[in-house]
Amino acid sequence: RKEVEQDPGPFNVPEGATVAFNCTYSNSASQSFFWYRQDCRKEPKLLMSVYSSGNEDGRFTAQLNRASQYISLLIRDSKLSDSATYLCVVNIGGATNKLIFGTGTLLAVQP
Amino acid sequence: ETGVTQTPRHLVMGMTNKKSLKCEQHLGHNAMYWYKQSAKKPLELMFVYNFKEQTENNSVPSRFSPECPNSSHLFLHLHTLQPEDSALYLCASRGSTGPGLKQYFGPGTRLTVT
Numbered sequence: 451r452k453e454v455e456q457d458p459g460p461f462n463v464p465e466g467a468t469v470a471f472n473c474t475y476s477n478s479a480s481q482s483f484f485w486y487r488q489d490c491r492k493e494p495k496l497l498m499s500v501y502s503s504g505n506e507d508g509r510f511t512a513q514l515n516r517a518s519q520y521i522s523l524l525i526r527d528s529k530l531s532d533s534a535t536y537l538c539v540v541n542i543g544g545a546t547n548k549l550i551f552g553t554g555t556l557l558a559v560q561p
Numbered sequence: 562e563t564g565v566t567q568t569p570r571h572l573v574m575g576m577t578n579k580k581s582l583k584c585e586q587h588l589g590h591n592a593m594y595w596y597k598q599s600a601k602k603p604l605e606l607m608f609v610y611n612f613k614e615q616t617e618n619n620s621v622p623s624r625f626s627p628e629c630p631n632s633s634h635l636f637l638h639l640h641t642l643q644p645e646d647s648a649l650y651l652c653a654s655r656g657s658t659g660p661g662l663k664q665y666f667g668p669g670t671r672l673t674v675t
Contacts, residue, residue, distance in 0.1 A: 454603070484663065493651055493666040494604070537604075547592070547655065548617070549664060551604040 451476050456538050456552035464560050467528045471555045473521040473538030480550075481543040483514055485523050488535045488554065497523075497536070528559045564588040565667035567652050573673045574642065582637040582670045584652030593635040594653040594664065595627060604651065610635060642674045 456473045463469050475483075483500040498505065500512040500521055511524040521538055535554035542548050564587045574580050586593065595607040609617035610629040624646075626638040635652055649671050653664040 491649075491671070493669050495666070496663050499663070547662070548606060548609070549604075553601070553603045 452552075453477060453550045454538055454540050454552040456555050458553055459556040460558050461555065462558045462560060463528055465528055465530060467559075468524065468526050469528055469557060470525075471523045471536055471538075471557075473523075473552055475519050475521070475538075475540045475550070477540065477542050477550070478519060479542065480519075480540045482541040483521055484539040484541070484549075485510075485512055485521075486537040486539055486551075488537055490534075494537055494551075525557075528557075530559050530561060533557055533559045565652060565654055565665050567650075567667035567670050569670055570668060571671050571673075573675060574639070575675055576642060576644070578642075579638070579640040581639065582650055582652075582672075584635040584637075584667055586633055586635075586652075586654035586665075586667075588654055588656070588665060590654035590656050590665075591632055592655040593629060593632070594655070595635065595637055596651040596653065596666075598649040598651060598669075600648075608637075639672075642672075644674050647672055647674045 454475050485497040486494040487497045488494040498507050500514045502514045504513045509526045513522045535556050537554045538552040540550045566585050568583045593610045596604045598604045606619050607621045608627045613629050628636040649669045651669045652667040655664045656662045
């Protein structure tokens with residue numbers, strides 16, 4: 451089983467649509483959780499941290515369910531500029547604060 | 562924009578060449594990381610340095626040799642690479658303490674081994 455599992459997509463959605471990405475992780479001792487965004491041929495950039503209480507940043511809402519080891523990202527009112535790969539990332543802690551990355555979910559927002 | 566820079570941005574090398582990748586962070590961080598990103602695969606952690614000391618080597622072949630002379634600079638020395646080593650090599654840095662502190666990535670070096 452992969453340590454962090456995501457649906458690779460692609461998700462093709464029209465502008466203005468709401469789209470949801472899911473992610474599961476296998477290490478129950480994981481300590482912190484993130485969504486990163488990676489544009490084609492660029493480096494990953496932090497989109498947002500994910501908390502159990504749920505958190506929102508504009509059109510983006512992230513949710514964590516520790517019992518189910520499940521993380522989600524909801525994007526409302528999709529823009530063309532949202533097209534990218536979204537990486538689910540888990541920090542398993544320890545001395546190195548090691549990040550485990552999912553393979554990413556590709557989103558293509560169509561005009 | 563980013564406080565983490567990497568050079569070169571692109572590199573083509575033969576299997577018998579020796580080259581080095583350089584990473585520099587201007588964020589005052591204490592931890593630096595090397596990752597490899599191959600097509601269709603998740604980012605793979607290669608090495609971790611905390612306060613210039615290597616704290617993790619993720620079973621990386623010896624043809625990759627890291628060097629961290631100080632907390633701001635990180636190198637990856639390459640020799641006798643294989644074509645399957647072609648990938649995007651990303652450097653990241655992070656501040657001290659706490660699992661919630663984020664890692665910031667450099668733009669990467671796209672390496673092609675011929």
